[in-house]
Amino acid sequence: MIRVLTLCLCLACTPVGALAEQETGHDYFAAQRQMISRGVQAVLMCNGLFTSGRSLEQVFRQELAYLSDPVGTVEGGDYRIDTGMRAVEVGSPDSGPVMRAAFREGIGCIVLAPDQDLDDVDSLPSFDATPPTGDPSRIPWPDGDLLPGNPIPETVNAAALQAASDWAFERDTPEQDTLSLLVVHQGRIIHERYAEGIDRDTRTRTWSTA
Template identity: 60%
Template sequence: MAKICVKGQIIGRVQAYLRIEKAIQEAIFLKLRYISSTHLGRLPMRSKSLLLSLLILSFPVATSAQQTENYDYWQPQRAMVQRGQQAVFMCNGLFTGGRSLEQVFDQELAFLRDPIGTADGGDYSVDRVRRAVEVGVPGAVPVMRAVFREGIGCVVLPPDQTLDDIDQLPELTLPLPAGDPAQIAWPNGDLVTDKQLPSNIDETALLAASDWAFDRDTPEQDTLSLLVVYKGEIIHERYSAGIEMTTRTRTWSTAKSIASALIGMLVDDGRMSLDEPLGFDWYPENRSPEADPRNNITLRHVLNMSSGLETIDNSGMEYATGSGLSYWAGASSVAGAR
């Protein structure tokens, strides 16, 4: 009988301590915003004292320094992405646009916060035979590489590929259009005849807008060329230093308009459908994949940017995850879309 009483006392104390632990967890989770007097009222006085002592020890006093999350856990990925950016910008400037290293560092790399090296050298290498650029040295952050492929432009290699893998990458060889572009009228060719500016166009305002486009004081908006088209005619044309009509550059987001036009042509040919689901294996997986609302997203939704998906690039993560890894670090854009 005595043993039963002792056992009962032990069980009672364990239960009391469990109640204390639960109360502490609730207090920590709610940051002391709410602790019901009912919870405390159920505990013995000694348990209340122990609880209050533990709570005092669990939370810093007002005069103590509060912990802040200043450490950037994504820094290695950000550094990898920046190396990839620099590699593809340098590759594009040198081998797509045929520009000099000085021009590349002065313009293409102007908006990078801390570009690696200078036009005189640094921790990068340029392979002019294979038309490739490597940025960085081996270490915690991988060396990032970009290579030029005919008909495509510069491609960023994933970290586990080297320049020995170049021949595995696709190229696109298309025959040149018939005729001399210089003798064919724009937009099918390059011939533009000089004409008087239409009477309803304010020339002063047009030139002021052109100056604004080229003279903005920000490295992230460096205008290289400008065409103003009015009723199917070029009425203004201008290029920055080192750029001319035949200089090739990255398309950037104008590729969205080009892709939309090409998709529209395929839809007209019956080879694509705007209103059929995309058919992706979505990630993260839904507990009931067959009931996943993302299965209803169509090509029309994507083209209209109305899919309803929350981009993972928000909250300062543009250059650490998601499209940042696809654009600049060689990650699969298909996997990124999932």
């Protein structure tokens, strides 16, 4: 009986705030957020370096611009670039999960699962996207690079189109950095624009727009 009363008294004397702090003080999802953040950085770095062929300086200045706290800097940090494998690793076992991304021909960069490493890269899918034969400059888009010289259709508001393009490239936002913009209307390109260091021949990842 004495033991029961002692337990009840101890519980009654415990401050409510301390219990609330104990319940909410631990971040149960920190590891998941860290894993996602490192995976995003790995695929952005991989894409910039091996899909687009850009320099590490350009990648940190533009591709990683919207990340609030990227791992490392252009001078170095807790990441590794394997040019032979065309892969990027972000993080280390001592500081949390290591996330990796690797370039695959015809697809671009793929994020590896947390339990995969660079030994698994060769088992990842690839795609043989053989380009059409002939001179691309003489083959109409989208199979080639030949574009008609027709003006923007009258049904398209040219001023609104330019305003949308300016908004995409010039607005001040920490969440996005636009590298290229391609507007297709009824099967033809009516507007294209590129950031510094990017042009029509730069390969980029289309994400969910393809």
